[in-house]
Amino acid sequence: MQRVFGRPKGLTELPFHYCPGCTHGVIHRLIGEVLEELDIIGDTIGVAPVGCAGFSLDFFACDFVGAAHGRAQAVATGIKRALPDKIVFTYQGDGDIAAIGTAHSIHVAARGEKITSIMVNNAVFGMTGGQMAPTTIGGQITTTSPYGRDCALVGAPIDMPKTVATLSGAVYVAACSVDTPKNIIQAKKCLKKAFQVQQAGLGYALVSILSTCPTNWGLSPADSLKWLQENMLPVYEMGELKMTEEVKAL
Amino acid sequence: MSKELMKGNEAIGEAAIRAGCKLFFGYPITPSTEIVEYLSKHLPKAGGTVLQGEDEVASINMCYGAATTGARVMTASSSPGFSLKQEGMSYLAAAELPVVVVNVNRTGPGLGGLGPSQADYFQCTKGGGHGGYRQIVLAPSKGQELYDFTMEAFDLADKYRTPVVILSDGFLGQMMEPVELKKRPKADLPAKDWVVGGCKGRAKRKVASYSLTNEIGEVNNLHWEAKFAEMKDSLQRWEAFHAEDAEYLIVGYGTCGRIAKSAVLKARRQGIKVGLIRPITLWPFPEEAFANLDGVKGILTVELNFGQMVEDVKLAVECRTPVYFHNRLGGMLPSENEILRKLGQVFDLAVEV
Numbered sequence: 345m346q347r348v349f350g351r352p353k354g355l356t357e358l359p360f361h362y363c364p365g366c367t368h369g370v371i372h373r374l375i376g377e378v379l380e381e382l383d384i385i386g387d388t389i390g391v392a393p394v395g396c397a398g399f400s401l402d403f404f405a406c407d408f409v410g411a412a413h414g415r416a417q418a419v420a421t422g423i424k425r426a427l428p429d430k431i432v433f434t435y436q437g438d439g440d441i442a443a444i445g446t447a448h449s450i451h452v453a454a455r456g457e458k459i460t461s462i463m464v465n466n467a468v469f470g471m472t473g474g475q476m477a478p479t480t481i482g483g484q485i486t487t488t489s490p491y492g493r494d495c496a497l498v499g500a501p502i503d504m505p506k507t508v509a510t511l512s513g514a515v516y517v518a519a520c521s522v523d524t525p526k527n528i529i530q531a532k533k534c535l536k537k538a539f540q541v542q543q544a545g546l547g548y549a550l551v552s553i554l555s556t557c558p559t560n561w562g563l564s565p566a567d568s569l570k571w572l573q574e575n576m577l578p579v580y581e582m583g584e585l586k587m588t589e590e591v592k593a594l
Numbered sequence: 595m596s597k598e599l600m601k602g603n604e605a606i607g608e609a610a611i612r613a614g615c616k617l618f619f620g621y622p623i624t625p626s627t628e629i630v631e632y633l634s635k636h637l638p639k640a641g642g643t644v645l646q647g648e649d650e651v652a653s654i655n656m657c658y659g660a661a662t663t664g665a666r667v668m669t670a671s672s673s674p675g676f677s678l679k680q681e682g683m684s685y686l687a688a689a690e691l692p693v694v695v696v697n698v699n700r701t702g703p704g705l706g707g708l709g710p711s712q713a714d715y716f717q718c719t720k721g722g723g724h725g726g727y728r729q730i731v732l733a734p735s736k737g738q739e740l741y742d743f744t745m746e747a748f749d750l751a752d753k754y755r756t757p758v759v760i761l762s763d764g765f766l767g768q769m770m771e772p773v774e775l776k777k778r779p780k781a782d783l784p785a786k787d788w789v790v791g792g793c794k795g796r797a798k799r800k801v802a803s804y805s806l807t808n809e810i811g812e813v814n815n816l817h818w819e820a821k822f823a824e825m826k827d828s829l830q831r832w833e834a835f836h837a838e839d840a841e842y843l844i845v846g847y848g849t850c851g852r853i854a855k856s857a858v859l860k861a862r863r864q865g866i867k868v869g870l871i872r873p874i875t876l877w878p879f880p881e882e883a884f885a886n887l888d889g890v891k892g893i894l895t896v897e898l899n900f901g902q903m904v905e906d907v908k909l910a911v912e913c914r915t916p917v918y919f920h921n922r923l924g925g926m927l928p929s930e931n932e933i934l935r936k937l938g939q940v941f942d943l944a945v946e947v
Contacts (some may be wrong), residue, residue: 355799386794391659392802401800407790409662410802412685415655422659422667423790425643426617430792448655451648589748 354379356405365558365565370522372403374532375435378539379406388431389423391416393440396470400435414445417452420459431542433460438471438479441569442504443466446478449504456513456563460538463504463550466557467576474560478502481579486560501579505552509586515547517586521554521577523569534584537594546590554580597772602740602762603670605773606696607632609744610668610799613778615694617667619656621675624708625764626698629670637772645667650675654682654695661691662801666748666791670696672764673714674705677722683757684723687805688818692751694744698767701925709925710849715902718759719877728822730758730829733847737771749781754825755788756800761876765849765927779912784853807861808924825878832880833872836862840869842941843888845907846896848874849927854896856930861937864946868937876903892941893917897935 351357354376359548363369379385383567385406392401401408411419416434424432434441441449441463452459468473468486475488483492493501509517516538520531533554538549554576556568563571600608607629607642607674610618618637620630635646647653651667660667671679686693697718701711704832714722718731730750732743740762747758790799805811833851836858851872861868871883884907892915893903904919911917916939922928931947938945 377702387792389662389790389792398804401804405793407793407798408802409659409690409790410654410800410804411658412681415651415658415682417668418652418655419659421645421652421658421660422617422619422661423663425645425656426660426665426667427791447648448652451652467666486849568631 352376352380354385354405355403358402361399363559364397364566365556366396367522367555368464371462371531371553371555372400374463374528374535377532378536381405381536382539382543384431384539384543388433389427391420391423391432391434393434393436395437395440397435397437397440397464398471400546408416414440415444415448416440417445417448417459417461419579421452421457424457424459425452429460431539433462434541435462437470438463438465438466438467438504439477442478449508450511453508453511453514453548453550456515458542458545460542461550462535463552464555465552465556465580468548468557468560470557470560474557481575484575488593503580504586506548508550508580513548514550514586515588516541516549516591518550519552519580520550520583521572521582523554523572537591540594541591544594546588597774599770600773601628601768601770602737602802603628603698603767605737605741606670606744606760606762607636608775609741610694611637611640611642612775613666613745613748615666615668615748617665618642618644618669619647619653619660619667620669621647621653621671623672623675625700625767626670626672626696628767629696631811644931650678651672651682654679656920657693658682658686658689661686661693662790664786664791668694668696670698672698672700673702673711676714676717679721680717683729684721684725684727685803687727687729688725689801690755691757691801692755693757694747694751694760695757699761699763707925708764710763710898710927712763712848712850712898713900714761714901715876715899716899718761719879724777727730727818728825728877729756730754730825731761732758733761733874733876734766735848735852736766737769737773740766741773742776743937745776745778749779749783752783752786753781754821756825761848763849763858764925829875830878830880830882831874832883833874834883835870835872837869837871839867839889841867841891842869843890843893844868844870844896844933844937845873845893845903846870847876847903850896850898853928853930854920856932857933857937860930860934864945866945873903879906879910881910887911887914890915894920894921894933894937894940896928898922898927
């Protein structure tokens, strides 16, 4: 019998132990498929952050390096500069990339570092138990904004992909979501392009993906998707935010 | 072999290139800046890469990344910048990554000043970052040692899979001295069978320091403890100068060790049996240098801080002989006469200065 569906070769056999309803698993799978389809599993080094996505170093079939909190892109820079012919990507949460690691998020793009970054935005600090992140939306209740995020006090959420898109070294910036099958397909296209950009040596590529955190949002998986659609999609600009002519020609 | 007149910082840069350093990530800070400048000019010509990071934090983490590939890599800074690297140093120690880190010690605390200081001794030798790690710390005292120790630091880093700190200071870094540009010694080093670089044809590899369960955490820590113990047993190094028959010992490293030599010679000319122990490895501290204190009536430790290494001297001496302390602070250096006067004062000796 012909096997028509299975685990992509880009993932290890280890079962995900993310919380039920968390979309890290979906995003992992998409990246695993891309690694397999581009036939780059054996040439790729991933860099894992601190936070829930820190687990990713066990789930991907390629070599992996664990970085300090926020430093994944600096670590990836060191790897890429040492091995310019290899594919290097970072997989980071919104806290890692948009709070503690902000300096590196800006400068890796400014330098046009030839790496691929994947930002998973679930609007909270997941692993520490649902605290306010720079991406927490106005009014959102978290354990450190128990009365709802007051933007007058702590500012409005950062739309990191939009910020990064202003920098000339960032040649491909996409903002996606994995809340519907249609959006999952679109996210995979963007992820694939972000790796192809690196294969072609064009510059820095960032794909941001909106994600759910049912555990810390205190919602069921289904209600979490609904919450994402109603509350996050209006705040964060979606789509391929930036694509240089060279990237379009790929 | 011919000698070249070089700034101490330049000697470090040249030694790194000749030791096979392929990547340098740094951020300029006085009085270490000539290192990144020298390498920016010369390392690319030798086939290497220099990248100025957005800050010290980025630079040390770029080193971390490059080291995971097995490439020889270095960074350099001075005290306030070295502080910023401490998170990264802890991760380097935990992930067991060979990186050479130069600290051209300037005065502090805070922004401090640009003069020489030894106030980063604790930070370097006791683990400036979190988590209780150890790293090799080498203390050069002249241009030639800046060159030699830098070259050797890369071998030590590879041999023990550890960060190695070169603890220089603003005086050594800025002074010009003749340096013999020796060739890289042949070292017998273990194969780097742990590096990442794409898993084609082999099993996937990971380099990380995460231990999610306490049981794994304990196993990891026992491994590190054993490794630190092995380094402590096998790496202690010091220079003994007229120490064999000494009745009074001066202990000083780096710049202080160098100045103390003049004090020793001057005392000897006056018939006073003074010797010097100059620690070369600050970690591991050369406890073995103090194993035999027969005939030693007392020790004077000289440092450019409030008293840091003196604690390790006291631990090594175990109260067998009195230990005194002399210092200068804020970028000032003691003179040989000043050290001699202090010796005379604490040990009740008639010294002529």
